[in-house]
Amino acid sequence: MPAYTPPPLPSDDKRWKIVNGTMRKNGYARHALIETLHTVQSSFGYLDDDSIRFVARSLRVPLSQAYGVVTFYHYFSLKPPGKHTMTICSGTACYIKGTDKLIAAAEQKLGIQQGETTKDGNISLTTARCVGACGRAPVVLTDGELMGQMTQDQMIEQLERWAVE
Amino acid sequence: MTLEELDQIAKATQSEYDKYDHEINVCMGTGCLSQHSDKLKAALEEQVKAQGKNVFVRRTGCMGLCAAGPLALVDPQETLYQHLHAENAENVVKHLDSEPVKELQCDLREHFDQQVHVVLENSGHIDPEKIDDYIARDGYQALLTALSDMTPQGIIRQVTESGLRGRGGGGYPTGLKWGTVAKSAGALKYVICNGDEGDPGAFMDRSVLESDPQRVIEGMAIAAYAVGASKGYVYVRAEYPLAVSRLQTALRDARRRGLLGNNIGNTPFCFDVEIRLGAGAFVCGEETALIASIEGRRGMPKPRPPYPAMSGLWGKPTLINNVETFANIAPILRKGGKWFANMGSEHSKGTKVFALTGKITNTGLVEVPMGIRLREIIENIGGGVPDGHKFKAVQTGGPSGGCLPESLLDIAVSYDGLVKVGAMMGSGGMIVMDDTSCMVNVAKFFLEFCRTESCGKCIPCRAGTAQMHAILNKICTGTGTLADLELLEELCDTVKSTSLCGLGQTSPNPVLSTLRYFRHEYIEHIEHKRCPAGVCSMVAAEQEVTA
Numbered sequence: 001m002p003a004y005t006p007p008p009l010p011s012d013d014k015r016w017k018i019v020n021g022t023m024r025k026n027g028y029a030r031h032a033l034i035e036t037l038h039t040v041q042s043s044f045g046y047l048d049d050d051s052i053r054f055v056a057r058s059l060r061v062p063l064s065q066a067y068g069v070v071t072f073y074h075y076f077s078l079k080p081p082g083k084h085t086m087t088i089c090s091g092t093a094c095y096i097k098g099t100d101k102l103i104a105a106a107e108q109k110l111g112i113q114q115g116e117t118t119k120d121g122n123i124s125l126t127t128a129r130c131v132g133a134c135g136r137a138p139v140v141l142t143d144g145e146l147m148g149q150m151t152q153d154q155m156i157e158q159l160e161r162w163a164v165e
Numbered sequence: 166m167t168l169e170e171l172d173q174i175a176k177a178t179q180s181e182y183d184k185y186d187h188e189i190n191v192c193m194g195t196g197c198l199s200q201h202s203d204k205l206k207a208a209l210e211e212q213v214k215a216q217g218k219n220v221f222v223r224r225t226g227c228m229g230l231c232a233a234g235p236l237a238l239v240d241p242q243e244t245l246y247q248h249l250h251a252e253n254a255e256n257v258v259k260h261l262d263s264e265p266v267k268e269l270q271c272d273l274r275e276h277f278d279q280q281v282h283v284v285l286e287n288s289g290h291i292d293p294e295k296i297d298d299y300i301a302r303d304g305y306q307a308l309l310t311a312l313s314d315m316t317p318q319g320i321i322r323q324v325t326e327s328g329l330r331g332r333g334g335g336g337y338p339t340g341l342k343w344g345t346v347a348k349s350a351g352a353l354k355y356v357i358c359n360g361d362e363g364d365p366g367a368f369m370d371r372s373v374l375e376s377d378p379q380r381v382i383e384g385m386a387i388a389a390y391a392v393g394a395s396k397g398y399v400y401v402r403a404e405y406p407l408a409v410s411r412l413q414t415a416l417r418d419a420r421r422r423g424l425l426g427n428n429i430g431n432t433p434f435c436f437d438v439e440i441r442l443g444a445g446a447f448v449c450g451e452e453t454a455l456i457a458s459i460e461g462r463r464g465m466p467k468p469r470p471p472y473p474a475m476s477g478l479w480g481k482p483t484l485i486n487n488v489e490t491f492a493n494i495a496p497i498l499r500k501g502g503k504w505f506a507n508m509g510s511e512h513s514k515g516t517k518v519f520a521l522t523g524k525i526t527n528t529g530l531v532e533v534p535m536g537i538r539l540r541e542i543i544e545n546i547g548g549g550v551p552d553g554h555k556f557k558a559v560q561t562g563g564p565s566g567g568c569l570p571e572s573l574l575d576i577a578v579s580y581d582g583l584v585k586v587g588a589m590m591g592s593g594g595m596i597v598m599d600d601t602s603c604m605v606n607v608a609k610f611f612l613e614f615c616r617t618e619s620c621g622k623c624i625p626c627r628a629g630t631a632q633m634h635a636i637l638n639k640i641c642t643g644t645g646t647l648a649d650l651e652l653l654e655e656l657c658d659t660v661k662s663t664s665l666c667g668l669g670q671t672s673p674n675p676v677l678s679t680l681r682y683f684r685h686e687y688i689e690h691i692e693h694k695r696c697p698a699g700v701c702s703m704v705a706a707e708q709e710v711t712a
Contacts, residue, residue: 033461038403038442065462072463072620073444075403091365092560092596093522095610129445129614130365131404132372134522134594135196135231135529146199 004028006058010050015043019051023058030061033069037076046077074129082117082124084162086155087141091130094138102138103127105152109159123162166423166430168309171300174422178301185221187261188240190289194227194375195368195407196529201251202235208254209237216258226376228289231529233271238289247271275545276527281508283516284492285532288376293411296418299379305424307498308383311390312430315498317347320391324494326502328514333359333450333487334562334591335667336513336580342484345474346392349482354394356385357478357485358438359455360401360408363447364563365614367594369518370488372530374401374408377492378415382438384491386425387498389436392484397438400455403445412440447564447618451666452477452485454620465622466666487592489518510536513579523560523596526551533578540574543597554599558683562591564611564618565671567678568604587678589671603700604683605690609637611675619668626669629660633676640687643694643703650687654680 006028009016022039026032036059040051047070056066070076088094088103103114106125110118117124133139136148142158182188191197191206206222213220228236233247237257244265246257253269260266282288291298299305311320325340346354358381362370374381385397401409416438419425427435441459448454449464456478458464477483493515497505506514513535519542522528526548533542543549543559550556558568567588569576576582580590598607616630636653639645657673664670680687689697696703 031459031461034444034458035442035461038444061461068463069461073446075443075445092563092594092610093366093528095365096523096596096598096602096607128404129363129447130367131195132362132368132402133195133199133231134366134368134520134596136199136234137522137528139199146195148196148199 007054010054016054018043019055020058023055028059030059033059033061033066034073037070041076046080048078048080079117080121083122084143085124085126085141086159087126087128088114089131089133089137089139089141090127091134091137093134094130097137099138102140102150102152102155106155106159109156123159166305166309168306168313168430171305171309174297175301175303178297182221182301185219187218187220187242189220189222189257190225190228190238190240191222192226192228192234192236192289193224194231194372195405196227196231197234197236198407200235204251205235205237205249205254208251209258212254212258218258218261220258220261224292224294225290226288226293227372227530229285229530230271230273230276230527232527233273236271236289239265245271273527273548276531276548279537279541279546280532281516281534282532283496283505283508284373284380284489284518285376285530286496287380288372291377293376293378294414296379296415296422296424299377303499304379304495305383307495308386308390308424309430311387311498312432312434317391317393320387320498321347323498323502324391327497327505328502328509328512329490329493329497329505330513330580331487332489332493332517332592334565334589336590339486339490342474342486343388343391345472346394346482346484349475351482353396353481354392355478355481355483356389356392356394356397357455357459357483358385358397358399358488358491359450359452359485360399360405360488361443361450361455362402362405362488362592363450363618364565364592364594366520366522366560366596367563367592368520369530369593371402371405371408373488373492373518374405375411378408378412379419380495381412381488381491382415382419382425384494385438386429386436387494388484388486388491390434392482394484395435395437397436398441398459398478399438400441400443400449400459402443409440409442416440446620447614448620448666448668451668454666455485456483463620465620466668468665489593508534510577510579510582512581517578517590517593519593519595521547521595521597524550524554524599524601525597535579536577538575538577539569542578542595543574547597550597550599554601556597557600557602558598558604558607560588560596560598560607560675561594562589562674563594564614565589565667565674566591566594567674568598568607568682569678570682573682587674587681589674601698601700603641603696603698604679604686605637605640605696606698606700608676608679609634609641612637612672615668615672619672623665623669625660625663626665626672629656629664629669630672632656633660633673637676640690641696641701641703643690643701645691647691650691
């Protein structure tokens with residue numbers, strides 16, 4: 001069987017090399033699709049058309065299937081994230097401790113719904129399905145950093161700090 | 166690596182630590198790290214140096230009592246400090262040789278005394294990123310002994326004898342599962358560790374992977390030898406970055422020590438493990454969906470049979486067990502199946518780790534023998550409901566489980582006992598609710614979860630959860646009728662009996678259990694347009710468009 005030659009990288013952006021590395025490590029096997037998409041998202045912050053096409057072609061997976069996988073899993077995002085991200089945990093323990101009020105307050109403060117980014121691209125507001133820090137509920141992640149026993153005032157303060165940066 | 170070499174490493178590690186007068190174990194699990202226990206550790210080290218003391222400061226995994234974090238345990242005195250921050254470091258180090266600092270001391274005898282640690286025996290005592298720490302506490306002894314002195318059948322016999330049942334929630338007898346995979350024909354078999362802990366409110370698996378990853382790897386390797394597999398996968402949630410990175414370190418170290426790879430323990434046995442990251446789909450906790458996800462596809466369940474034990478990953482016989490199940494294996498082999506079977510109740514043996522959260526004083530992880538009463542867990546170990554509120558319900562088993570009222574707190578915790586009252590063991594989340602929670606709203610919360618997490622493959626689950634959610638929404642906004650309640654019960658029945666996988670079959674449980682024990686709250690919402698707990702707005706919102 002002739003050796004498989006993967007398609008060329010979309011550009012000379014170094015991040016593509018990281019993505020390609022993941023695929024090479026897995027021998028460009030189809031089952032590396034989710035692994036590779038994880039690498040794309042951690043390198044680029046989100047998945048766009050170009051990257052999904054590139055990964056699908058490289059792994060010889062139908063584009064429809066790749067797109068199907070991307071949209072199936074909540075962890076993958078098709079939209080670029082804002083400069084800062086506020087992730088509010090909406091797991092059961094956090095819900096019992098009132099994260100629904102935190103979400104409502106953040107939505108009102110930023111004038112956006114959860115899952116959206118402010119118009120200036122500064123702050124994204126997302127919710128998570130339990131980050132496993134239930135002992136510290138309610139929990140929010142500010143730019144990935146876990147903060148426990150969050151109060152509404154503390155959260156609004158953080159949002160205001162980001163807004164004036 | 167042989168048993169003698171293992172013993173040498175254990176002794177060398179121990180004597181290295183014996184040189185110190187004291188050890189300070191600093192919890193660096195996700196909970197305490199979020200309160201900057203890394204800075205605490207650095208400050209302690211600095212103080213030890215500055216005060217010229219002969220003390221070892223160790224990074225450890227979770228100590229369980231997340232509510233009191235950051236935690237630090239001073240050995241050999243076994244003084245536990247709570248809410249310890251970097252600024253307290255000087256004081257703590259100063260008092261190492263005298264009386265401990267009273268005001269920082271955590272004195273919760275009741276919390277710890279009733280616990281029995283098997284899975285968590287090393288958590289909080291070893292550095293999760295040092296394999297030698299694990300070896301010094303009898304790590305990998307079970308694997309190497311099994312490889313040199315036991316037959317695969319002998320191992321399966323021990324596991325069967327132990328009475329261990331799947332800790333992911335299903336409660337399928339582990340020995341039986343292993344036996345089936347071992348008997349399946351095929352040269353290529355797989356072992357998968359299910360670390361897709363999707364139940365919101367449960368964090369046992371995260372904690373075990375963060376605190377003692379080698380234990381899980383050892384369990385998987387023993388399983389692989391017993392069933393004849395040579396390749397393993399750990400499927401972990403991407404939402405657990407610390408668990409993933411500690412697992413990566415653990416795998417690398419195990420390979421370096423020759424405890425993974427080719428010819429382990431100088432025997433023909435070869436086994437290696439790879440990590441697969443989940444991508445945020447609750448349904449992937451279901452074994453056939455998890456397999457689809459490892460294969461790089463959408464995580465959709467398949468009808469069983471064929472069971473994964475016959476035809477699993479890439480059509481090969483596959484053994485899937487939960488993190489906690491694998492974590493139980495090494496102690497069972499070390500101490501014997503009988504020892505394990507002596508703990509627990511008649512049909513539920515051993516111990517179980519629970520994540521105690523919600524409106525309870527001592528939130529965190531606890532490990533208790535099966536058969537313990539719920540009341541003991543909540544009132545003694547958990548310290549009861551704080552702030553003078555009244556206990557209302559405890560929710561076990563995540564979105565597939567149920568809410569149990571005060572009157573049922575005296576039942577013994579077991580797989581079958583919980584199912585009988587309409588809840589389930591699940592993976593071990595235990596969420597306590599007080600009088601500020603509305604049970605109708607809680608049911609709605611879980612249905613909302615199941616509705617979004619439904620993979621959409623089978624209609625009863627996809628459409629049923631949406632319709633049930635819509636009805637609950639009506640009730641919560643004061644527009645529900647008694648006829649709706651009837652329809653809701655009928656829907657529950659249909660979805661329960663006709664869905665393809667566990668997600669759909671159990672999704673009505675939160676509704677059914679709240680209807681069973683808190684029906685008056687539903688009636689109050691419907692007939693008097695009033696939410697007794699004052700949670701629901703009771704204002705009719707726009708009717709949601711449903712699937």
